[in-house]
Amino acid sequence: MKIHQIKGYIQSLYLVEYPDSLLLLDSGCYCDFPIVEDFITNNLKREFSDLKLVLISHTHPDHAGGAWRFKKAGINIAFKERMDHWYLGRRGFKNYWIDILLTWYVAKKMKRPFKNIFFKRRIEADFFLTDGTSVPGFPEWLCLDAPGHTDSDMTFYHRESSTAYVGDNIIKLRDKYIIPHPVSFPKLYRNSLEMYLNQGIQNFLLAHGGETCISKEELGDIINRVPNTAIDNSDILRQLIGNFKKNLKKSSR
Numbered sequence: 155m156k157i158h159q160i161k162g163y164i165q166s167l168y169l170v171e172y173p174d175s176l177l178l179l180d181s182g183c184y185c186d187f188p189i190v191e192d193f194i195t196n197n198l199k200r201e202f203s204d205l206k207l208v209l210i211s212h213t214h215p216d217h218a219g220g221a222w223r224f225k226k227a228g229i230n231i232a233f234k235e236r237m238d239h240w241y242l243g244r245r246g247f248k249n250y251w252i253d254i255l256l257t258w259y260v261a262k263k264m265k266r267p268f269k270n271i272f273f274k275r276r277i278e279a280d281f282f283l284t285d286g287t288s289v290p291g292f293p294e295w296l297c298l299d300a301p302g303h304t305d306s307d308m309t310f311y312h313r314e315s316s317t318a319y320v321g322d323n324i325i326k327l328r329d330k331y332i333i334p335h336p337v338s339f340p341k342l343y344r345n346s347l348e349m350y351l352n353q354g355i356q357n358f359l360l361a362h363g364g365e366t367c368i369s370k371e372e373l374g375d376i377i378n379r380v381p382n383t384a385i386d387n388s389d390i391l392r393q394l395i396g397n398f399k400k401n402l403k404k405s406s407r
C-alpha cells in the first residue's frame with residue numbers, strides 16, 4: 155500500500171494505491187476532479203477505472219464537492235447515511251452559500267485562482283458507511299464515526315499502519331494544531347478526538363496540513379482547547395466581515 159497526497163484547490167486529497175485498485179480519501183472540490191484524473195493517468199500511469207471507490211468524510215465543498223463528478227465517471231462513492239441532508243432546507247441552503255463563500259475566501263488567502271466550486275447538494279451513495287465496519291472492497295480500512303465538525307463526519311482508519319484520514323477534524327497551520335471551523339457539536343467533537351486517543355492512532359492524514367504524527371500529549375492539548383459552545387459558520391462569516399470593515403477603515407485613514 156502506498157498513500158499519495160494530491161494538492162487540491164484548498165486542501166489535500168489522499169490516494170491509496172494497491173497493485174490492483176485505488177481508493178480516494180475525499181473527493182475534493184468540484185474543480186479537483188481533473189487533477190485526480192490527471193494524477194492517476196499521467197503520474198501513476200494507471201487506468202482511471204482502477205479507482206474503485208471515493209470515500210467522503212463530510213459534506214463541505216472541499217470534501218464532497220467533487221463526488222458527483224466521480225459518480226458520473228462511473229466511480230463508486232460512499233459516505234455516512236444522511237450526510238447529504240446537511241445542506242437541505244432553508245437553513246441548509248444558507249449554509250451551502252456560506253460554505254461556498256468561505257471556500258473562496260480560503261482560496262483567495264492561499265492565492266489560488268477563482269474556480270467553479272458549485273456542487274450538487276444531494277448525491278446518491280453507492281454505499282453507506284457505518285461506524286466500526288470496514289470500507290467496501292478495502293477490508294483493512296475501518297470507518298469510524300467522528301462527528302462534531304458537522305453531524306456526520308467519518309474518519310477512515312488503516313489499523314495496520316496506525317494511519318487515519320481525519321478530514322477536517324484536526325487542522326495544522328504553521329506547525330500548530332488547530333480546531334476546525336465550524337464546530338457545530340462541541341461535545342461530539344470532543345468525543346471524536348478522545349476516540350482517536352482510545353484507538354491509539356499515531357499517523358494522521360489531514361485535509362489541511364498534510365501527513366503528520368500527533369502524540370497523545372498533543373492530542374490531549376487539542377481536546378483541552380475544544381470550546382464548550384458551538385461555533386457556527388454564521389459566526390465565522392460575521393467575524394470575517396468585521397475584519398474586512400476594520401481593514402477598510404484602516405486603509406482609508
Ligand SMILES: [Zn+2]
Nearest residue numbers: 212214303322
Ligand atoms: Zn469541513
